[in-house]
Amino acid sequence: xxxxxxxxxxxxxxxxxxxxxxxxxxxxxxxxxxxxxxxxxxxxxxxxxxxxxxxxxxxxxxxxxxxxxxxxxxxxxxxxxxxxxxxxxxxxxxxxxxxxxxxxxxxxxxxxxxxxxxxxxxxxxx
Numbered sequence: 001x002x003x004x005x006x007x008x009x010x011x012x013x014x015x016x017x018x019x020x021x022x023x024x025x026x027x028x029x030x031x032x033x034x035x036x037x038x039x040x041x042x043x044x045x046x047x048x049x050x051x052x053x054x055x056x057x058x059x060x061x062x063x064x065x066x067x068x069x070x071x072x073x074x075x076x077x078x079x080x081x082x083x084x085x086x087x088x089x090x091x092x093x094x095x096x097x098x099x100x101x102x103x104x105x106x107x108x109x110x111x112x113x114x115x116x117x118x119x120x121x122x123x124x125x126x
Contacts, residue, residue: 003027005046007037009055020108034058038066041073053082068097077118
């Protein structure tokens with residue numbers, strides 16, 4: 001089964017993401033901040049990471065840098081989630097290695113389509 005790690009501090013958003021992913025057949029792991037997200041990624045080696053940008057303890061951009069510098073995790077695709085929709089914020093996420101950037105609020109069915117698109121690109125690339 002495909003495992004998705006959600007790193008999101010807002011419980012309502014995390015609950016929606018968990019619900020949509022589980023109903024789409026994914027196994028879900030959740031962490032409340034970037035530091036716990038890194039630990040969860042190292043312990044679970046997910047197939048995909050959904051990473052909020054603005055979080056306490058360690059923000060998503062710092063977590064993304066750490067993920068991409070870890071030899072065991074750098075190949076795991078990452079989708080950033082953020083209320084920051086400005087072009088500089090989105091570009092920064094992509095420069096750091098994000099595979100997609102979804103701005104909040106988002107539509108649930110579009111979210112699942114983006115998850116599936118990123119995962120299919122990685123499966124195709126081997």
